[in-house]
Amino acid sequence: MMSNEQEILYRLELWKYLSEKTGFKNVEAGVLRDIKLYGGMQGIWVDKQRTVSLAKEGVTVSVTHSGKSYPDDWSEDGVIYDYPKTNRLSGRDESEIEATKNTFKLGIPLFVIKHVGHSLRNIYLGHVEAWDDDLRHFLIIFDEQFPEKTPVQVVREDPAEYQTFTLFHNDKSVKRTVQSRPNQQRFKFQVFKRYGATCMVCGLNAVALLQAAHIVPKEHKGSDDPRNGLVLCANHHLAFDLSLFAIHPDTLELCAAPSIENLQELLITVDSIHHLSCLPHIDALRWSFERWQKNNERTS
Known part of the structure; x- marks a missing residue:
């Protein structure tokens, strides 16, 4: 059975691979699909086959950002990322929300993939710092030094x-x-x-x-x-x-x-x-x- 530490190392190796091979800006979407960092049109990509042993919903690998947002929802430091809201059956949205929360609970980083062109993407490494179930969004902070700086608590009530x-x-x-x-x-x-x-x-x-x-x-x-x-x-x-x-x-x-x-x-x-x-x-x-x-x- 895979451990949290193994999954963290795996994701940091993916980050290192991108650093050495492509960089993090203007990366072809096909490259990200090939290394299973990206699920195409899916907003939240959960490699459930790989991560189901860590949590029943799996653990989110990446979230995709369209490149369009309210001015104060996105910066080079982080993003306020909305929960998925689709008409998919079988509780798919809620499962993906839980899988994203699992990155926090297990101390595992995730990738944020931003559209910058028809097939080009910018990549950020970050962590879920908090979420709000009433407003239905996550706070994701970008941090290349992960896991040295990990989140310490979920904001469920005003600290x-x-x-x-x-x-x-x-x-x-x-x-x-x-x-x-x-x-x-x-x-x-x-x-x-x-x-x-x-x-x-x-x-x-x-x-x-x-x-x-x-x-x-x-x-x-x-x-x-x-x-x-x-x-x-x-x-x-x-x-x-x-x-x-x-x-x-x-x-x-x-x-x-x-x-x-x-x-x-x-x-x-x-x-x-x-x-x-x-x-x-x-x-x-x-x-x-x-x-x-x-x-x-x-x-x-």
């Missing part, structure tokens, strides 16, 4: 509640563009996990239009702690960043800027964020509210 809150950090990534910022996917995953996939101030629940907003912005060295985050639609994210409204740290009520007649003018449908089951950290709200007051003093 932030048990950690010291850090409002600011000295991450050099604040100097990067938004598109290349490390931890972007992790931050979005954790913020959506904490608050749910609904705009906090208007109730919009179209995921394609929702964003994870920093309360203390990255440009001011705001941390990626999910308690420094809000789920907002694109319009209200922009309005928040422009100081058109704010959240009072003591009452949790929404406040409109003096230039705005009322919250309804911004199509905001709630008066406060009391309806949230989890709240942002009060330190973040205080910082943001003080900044909002200063910004509106300048424009009044």
Whole structure:
């Protein structure tokens, strides 16, 4: 019977083979099929014949990404990968979801294959860091040093509640563009996990239009702690960043800027964020509210 360690070594050997023979960019899809790294049109490829001895559902070898995603779902550091949703029979989708979870449970890396052309693919080595069964997606982090840096826990409940809150950090990534910022996917995953996939101030629940907003912005060295985050639609994210409204740290009520007649003018449908089951950290709200007051003093 094959062990977890043998499967890890096997996958790292595949990674080494690609490094030496083809590299990881613009690889022909046929090459990946030949070494059983790729299942063609299948989003999740499980070599069940090889891995069924490790888990009854098998262990996912690779997931395929179409190359199209929401801007903050993909970067060179990781991806938020949706669960499969097809009409296949026999519980195929759920079996593939479990097989992907098994990579975490067994400490085995997986490959992410991204379409970059008709028959060309880019390859990434990574690990499942967490998943969310309510929002039905995985957080996969790319890490060529696997298994030296392995995930330590599954995010089933918000771990932030048990950690010291850090409002600011000295991450050099604040100097990067938004598109290349490390931890972007992790931050979005954790913020959506904490608050749910609904705009906090208007109730919009179209995921394609929702964003994870920093309360203390990255440009001011705001941390990626999910308690420094809000789920907002694109319009209200922009309005928040422009100081058109704010959240009072003591009452949790929404406040409109003096230039705005009322919250309804911004199509905001709630008066406060009391309806949230989890709240942002009060330190973040205080910082943001003080900044909002200063910004509106300048424009009044």
